[in-house]
Amino acid sequence: MANADVLKIREESLAHLKSIYGDEAETVIADARYGFISGLLKDALKKPPIERVDLSDKIDKFVINRWLGIPLFLALMYGMFQFVFTLSAPLMDWFDQFFGWIGGYAAGVSPEWLGSLLADGIIGGLGSVLTFIPPIFLLFIAIAILEDCGYMSRAAFVMDRLMHKVGLHGRSFIPMILGFGCNIPGIMACRTIENPRDRLTTILINPFMSCGARLPIFVLLAGAFFTANQGLVVFSMYIIGIIVAIIMALIFRKSILKGPSGHFVMELPPYRMPTITGVLVHMWERGQLFLKKAGTIIFGAVVVIWFLSSMPWGVEYASADSWIGHIGGFIAPIFAPAGFGQWQAGVSLIFGFLAKEVVVGTMGAIFAVEEGILGGAIASQLGWTPLVAFAFMVFCLLYMPCVAAIGAIRGETRSWKWAGFAALYTTVVAWIVATLIFQVGSLFV
Amino acid sequence: MANEGMPLVMASPGKLLTVIGINAGWGLQRRLTDMGLTPGIQIRVMSGQRAGSVLIDLRGSRLGLGRGVAQKILVKES
Amino acid sequence: MAKREIVIALAGNPNSGKTTVFNNLTGAKQHVGNWPGVTVEKKEGNCSFRGYSIKVVDLPGVYSLTAYSPDEVVARNFIIDEKPDMVVDIVDASNLERNLYLAVQIMEMGVPLIIALNMMDAAESRRYKIDIEAISKEMGVSVIPMVANRNKGTDELLEEIVKVAEGRTEASGVRIEYGREVENEISRLEEAISESPLASRYSPKWLAVKLLEGDEEVIKKFEEVRSG
Numbered sequence: 001m002a003n004a005d006v007l008k009i010r011e012e013s014l015a016h017l018k019s020i021y022g023d024e025a026e027t028v029i030a031d032a033r034y035g036f037i038s039g040l041l042k043d044a045l046k047k048p049p050i051e052r053v054d055l056s057d058k059i060d061k062f063v064i065n066r067w068l069g070i071p072l073f074l075a076l077m078y079g080m081f082q083f084v085f086t087l088s089a090p091l092m093d094w095f096d097q098f099f100g101w102i103g104g105y106a107a108g109v110s111p112e113w114l115g116s117l118l119a120d121g122i123i124g125g126l127g128s129v130l131t132f133i134p135p136i137f138l139l140f141i142a143i144a145i146l147e148d149c150g151y152m153s154r155a156a157f158v159m160d161r162l163m164h165k166v167g168l169h170g171r172s173f174i175p176m177i178l179g180f181g182c183n184i185p186g187i188m189a190c191r192t193i194e195n196p197r198d199r200l201t202t203i204l205i206n207p208f209m210s211c212g213a214r215l216p217i218f219v220l221l222a223g224a225f226f227t228a229n230q231g232l233v234v235f236s237m238y239i240i241g242i243i244v245a246i247i248m249a250l251i252f253r254k255s256i257l258k259g260p261s262g263h264f265v266m267e268l269p270p271y272r273m274p275t276i277t278g279v280l281v282h283m284w285e286r287g288q289l290f291l292k293k294a295g296t297i298i299f300g301a302v303v304v305i306w307f308l309s310s311m312p313w314g315v316e317y318a319s320a321d322s323w324i325g326h327i328g329g330f331i332a333p334i335f336a337p338a339g340f341g342q343w344q345a346g347v348s349l350i351f352g353f354l355a356k357e358v359v360v361g362t363m364g365a366i367f368a369v370e371e372g373i374l375g376g377a378i379a380s381q382l383g384w385t386p387l388v389a390f391a392f393m394v395f396c397l398l399y400m401p402c403v404a405a406i407g408a409i410r411g412e413t414r415s416w417k418w419a420g421f422a423a424l425y426t427t428v429v430a431w432i433v434a435t436l437i438f439q440v441g442s443l444f445v
Numbered sequence: 446m447a448n449e450g451m452p453l454v455m456a457s458p459g460k461l462l463t464v465i466g467i468n469a470g471w472g473l474q475r476r477l478t479d480m481g482l483t484p485g486i487q488i489r490v491m492s493g494q495r496a497g498s499v500l501i502d503l504r505g506s507r508l509g510l511g512r513g514v515a516q517k518i519l520v521k522e523s
Numbered sequence: 524m525a526k527r528e529i530v531i532a533l534a535g536n537p538n539s540g541k542t543t544v545f546n547n548l549t550g551a552k553q554h555v556g557n558w559p560g561v562t563v564e565k566k567e568g569n570c571s572f573r574g575y576s577i578k579v580v581d582l583p584g585v586y587s588l589t590a591y592s593p594d595e596v597v598a599r600n601f602i603i604d605e606k607p608d609m610v611v612d613i614v615d616a617s618n619l620e621r622n623l624y625l626a627v628q629i630m631e632m633g634v635p636l637i638i639a640l641n642m643m644d645a646a647e648s649r650r651y652k653i654d655i656e657a658i659s660k661e662m663g664v665s666v667i668p669m670v671a672n673r674n675k676g677t678d679e680l681l682e683e684i685v686k687v688a689e690g691r692t693e694a695s696g697v698r699i700e701y702g703r704e705v706e707n708e709i710s711r712l713e714e715a716i717s718e719s720p721l722a723s724r725y726s727p728k729w730l731a732v733k734l735l736e737g738d739e740e741v742i743k744k745f746e747e748v749r750s751g
Binding site: 010 | 745
């Protein structure tokens with residue numbers, strides 16, 4: 001009973017104070033606090049008569065410049081990706097060779113099934129995941145440097161208007177950039193977006209940012225089917241991902257996530273020199289998410305895949321007669337309109353659901369060849385044309401995020417509904433786009 | 446006197462301005478109060494973007510405001 | 524011999540150097556998790572000093588303690604529900620006006636407070652002159668100057684933490700006067716609140732101020748008790 005009184009007295013008090021001050025009580029209270037602080041600082045703080053123009057302000061004259069702001073941002077992003085890909089290529093080769101080498105040893109372990117589990121399953125599967133450590137961690141180092149020096153808040157400020165036009169928020173772009181390394185930290189970084197509609201939109205389109213795991217698929221197929229233009233084709237995958245993300249963001253904001261966008265209010269702290277420790281700590285905070293979630297979920301996935309590929313007992317690993325082969329054959333017809341309705345493609349895509357990086361390894365296992373000549377094997381045995389390969393790449397780019405990413409979506413949205421929706425709609429979009437590409441492309445090629 | 450003010454989005458960089466009102470819902474208003482943007486405070490525009498976003502000097506720190514926000518803050522020259 | 528435990532919460536604006544202070548205090552010994560039910564990260568660490576085991580809880584960086592965002596709710600709720608032995612507010616010395624807005628709100632919660640005046644080097648390079656004694660006296664709490672990214676002031680802060688824990692120093696702060704009319708309404712509300720079950724868990728005065736501020740979380744608490 002006493003509480004009913006309290007809330008009523010509150011209403012009365014608010015009305016009374018409004019009539020006296022002409023302002024809401026909370027404004028009066030806030031003013032009183034700032035008044036106290038001003039009074040206190042009048043004596044305790046002396047600022048020089050003319051505020052020096054900080055070094056930070058001088059730098060900002062260029063960085064936030066009306067005309068230079070966006071070009072500078074694009075140049076920095078380009079530089080960042082160049083840094084990541086150039087440095088990581090030799091490192092990834094080294095990882096690859098290393099896993100190939102211990103895989104060779106493991107295969108010789110007896111009994112045979114254990115050797116297979118170790119070599120084909122664990123080392124083959126996990127190895128392909130861990131090969132991603134260089135590009136993902138390098139990207140996170142680059143982002144940590146840009147964040148720690150204070151640039152990222154400027155970038156969000158400069159990009160806010162553009163982001164707004166496509167239904168996102170200035171703060172959306174950092175999670176999207178992170179997504180190019182790994183979608184899991186990208187999705188988790190959406191926490192800084194306060195407005196629920198902006199946040200959910202950014203989470204849902206994050207999987208279209210082509211993560212590091214999809215790169216080998218593109219590199220392999222582009223190398224085999226578009227040898228002369230492979231760099232361009234791989235680059236086009238990233239662009240297609242961004243375009244689809246923007247279109248879907250617009251669609252969401254006009255339909256299921258309609259409503260006002262968040263306001264942009266952000267402090268731009270002074271620029272400062274990043275410290276090595278700071279950068280490494282921040283890199284590790286995000287990188288370890290990839291290692292932990294990807295490592296545990298993908299490890300489990302890889303063992304399941306190995307099991308399905310090895311059953312029924314004695315069957316040839318990942319052949320058409322194995323359980324996984326049957327499953328692949330069952331779903332293959334769905335992809336016929338997109339040009340890749342073969343059981344081998346179906347199987348690889350199933351594996352890809354569990355962890356996109358495993359798509360290539362799976363193909364390698366199915367065709368039982370080295371990756372170097374895998375492209376040729378696919379071309380000859382499946383009869384793929386470059387158009388089919390392109391459609392397949394686009395499908396891999398867009399479809400269902402990997403299990404770990406779906407888990408991250410569930411974690412951030414606290415709802416299986418949105419996680420399930422993300423898995424479903426991305427696959428539908430992927431199918432539509434891949435089919436369109438193949439069907440329309442077939443008219444010309 | 447009530448018409449003295451103009452929206453912040455129309456102010457030119459460099460001038461010292463006094464905030465005379467905020468035409469925002471309570472969510473945005475509270476957010477701005479928390480950051481120190483209250484009626485009566487003096488601010489200076491450091492830079493204006495093509496799109497209408499504004500960077501201001503407020504109580505010694507730099508605050509970036511989107512165009513929608515800058516449209517809701519009324520200022521007059523000090 | 525078992526160490527006695529002190530629990531402190533680190534509060535402060537984003538970009539105030541709070542994380543650096545946390546790292547200086549806890550070194551490599553920290554754990555990251557999630558606050559229950561929320562996606563905001565919880566960081567905790569430990570250190571030992573003068574025979575005490577100090578648990579340091581890093582609260583999310585916030586500009587205020589009104590219930591506007593999950594960060595603020597988490598920070599606020601930790602202070603009033605978990606009742607740490609004290610709060611250390613990391614204040615950016617080159618940005619005093621805005622940073623003290625949070626300190627003032629923490630003071631109102633009735634928890635012992637220490638102000639860590641960080642980034643003194645930045646204030647100096649701007650040629651600010653800060654009278655630390657005056658701030659300390661006006662606010663009724665200790666103020667410890669620091670330059671956290673050069674690990675300066677950490678020991679002094681630890682000494683002060685122990686002093687406060689042992690009750691050897693004044694740390695309860697001062698109460699801001701809101702003007703006669705507002706104070707009258709606060710008293711009215713306080714009286715009504717003291718009959719409510721909520722009064723045993725939270726300070727009636729603080730609840731009264733929050734109600735006038737339109738704090739959603741506090742209003743919700745009263746609505747819940749009303750509906751039984």
